[in-house]
Amino acid sequence: MAGVTIRDIAKRAGVSIATVSRVINDNYYVSPDIKERVLQAIEELHYYPNSVARSLKNDATNTIGFLVSDISNNYFTTMAKAVEDVIHKEGYNLIVCSTEDKKERELEYLKLLISKKIDGLILNTTGENDGFIASLSEHMPLVLVNRKVYSDKFKGDFIDSDNIQGAYNLVSYLLSLGHRKIGVINGMLTVSTGKERFKGFVKAMSEVGIEVNGDYPYRYDGDFTLESGYQGATKIMSASDKPSAIVIMNNVMTMGALKYFRSNGIDVPNDISIAAYGNIDNIELMYVQPTIVTLNAWVIGNKAGEMILERIKNKAVSNREVIYVPQLIEGNSVKKIESNQMYSLSC
Amino acid sequence: MAGVTIRDIAKRAGVSIATVSRVINDNYYVSPDIKERVLQAIEELHYYPNSVARSLKNDATNTIGFLVSDISNNYFTTMAKAVEDVIHKEGYNLIVCSTEDKKERELEYLKLLISKKIDGLILNTTGENDGFIASLSEHMPLVLVNRKVYSDKFKGDFIDSDNIQGAYNLVSYLLSLGHRKIGVINGMLTVSTGKERFKGFVKAMSEVGIEVNGDYPYRYDGDFTLESGYQGATKIMSASDKPSAIVIMNNVMTMGALKYFRSNGIDVPNDISIAAYGNIDNIELMYVQPTIVTLNAWVIGNKAGEMILERIKNKAVSNREVIYVPQLIEGNSVKKIESNQMYSLSC
């Protein structure tokens, strides 16, 4: 089983290695009796083709890389499954790596994946290696998910939810229920998701005459991690003048913030209202159901799988963008503000 | 960047490919000026060594496979991270695949990983390919996690929590609080985890004189999936004679059961008590905190990483077993049964 090569099969079947290869790949006519003999030898010796050698010769590994920022975020494992689901049918495999949102780790993994000669890459970038990625994109089929690369040299596809719209909708929802003092826990503003979601926040607020500028009091810039969600909630709630609601810009930070609230006896939504960006797993089993805008990880993953396959087959396709509009799902994490309170706010 | 080979570097630097290889691997003396020239050429041409070719020559891919039953179970992603953490330091990479507990998928992935010439395999088996795995184990470094392979030909290591003890502890806890009619939602009884956890259940029950035999009324044999947890809860709660508590044999089924309870207005623990095997993520944010025995995925993953590295370095090591004792963590999902109720039960 170990170390059995095409040569052993050839010897056993009394044919040349070329013939064995032809039987394995079934791409040339081989007379039935010889074919039979080869197949039998393969069976008897427990031969498995060496895909390392095969990849070297074919200049194709049938492997697609998927580099994500956080493998323990269920959102990405769901997406990975969705990608796998599509590419597996076409004979491709997926290799998933996690950067933990570290610049160096991303670079290291990119180089590793280049070395491993993957046929294509699906990337959820840290946003800190745009130059490298842009020049990589000139030589490797590349599909970005959720996070954009800022470079006009970039050649590839981009799939995302409409971050601005999604965040805008979240905030509009809070505004419609009378909230005006609205806090925000941002993700990294260095990546497109962080940047654009905040932009959606600012936009919605400005439409009711509230300018969110440098010294906006209820703002915390986190980094999409559980800890920063906790920190953000801590900071915002420790101010003397508290907001009535907080918008949180991803699922993981939402869990972090809720941990803070729960462990400090802060009631959601009575003490603070919450609205969040992104899916939460088994949300109906939580002590409170956050109102969210959802990203469909499965849909995005499927699309990413399709697009990378297209790119691998036809490297010349031009840049494409696919933007999904996220849907708002009401939970019970937002309290309606009574109008007398509103008036008191506006004095 | 694409297609730059050692040959291009050699030409650029005006040396032989052997010299370039020596510089890259830093394993032979190369005079400083030549070394410098080579390094510069590598830099200028954006050369990345082709690890496919390298693997073919070295007969080592520096890659370890991790085949799990369910990649969307946070328990396994945590374990994967833990494995990665250990092996990465030694220059190895991890490739994770998910069988979805399907026999054919496991076989397919095993063959794929053999083809890919991984240096070692960490396996959470479906339990349905024991023969194949046992003979594989004679040629490939192999570490089993959580689920055993039943074959005396098997050569490798095994890491697990003490399933019998863990389940026994869960049931004893319920018994100590006065429960006697205790339901059980099993995982697959074809795999060691399912089998042994049930064994622990039976053992604890028999110690208080309750024999769990073929027609035990509160038993559901599931398959570790969310759906089967839901189904199990449905079945058990639809009987006219309901139990006062249910033991659920993994984390995912627990979520499924809770979904049934919650959506059907069945209060935990007032209508039914729950105790479960396995970790639950962000448990403090749930509407009820199940009492559980925990598996430390991180510890198991680290150990698996260490052991597979040892096996790769010294293929001759004999079979080893590492069993961790799981710890019981009390939640608020179990109600104490008053003694008068107990008496009424015993008539």
Added chain:
DNA sequence: ATAGTTCAAGAATACGTTTACTTAAATATG
């Protein structure tokens, strides 16, 4: 000064495949 020694670096081979090229037997064609 000559023979012996050392060693940096080049030449050549091998890893396990796939495939272009070659061969020889079988069949078709005039």
Added chain:
DNA sequence: CATATTTAAGTAAACGTATTCTTGAACTAT
């Protein structure tokens, strides 16, 4: 029947690297 054509299967080269073997220049020793 002799020549042309087809084609099944074999031979050999190539993929990109690591490494053994070889070479020849620089050095040491006599």
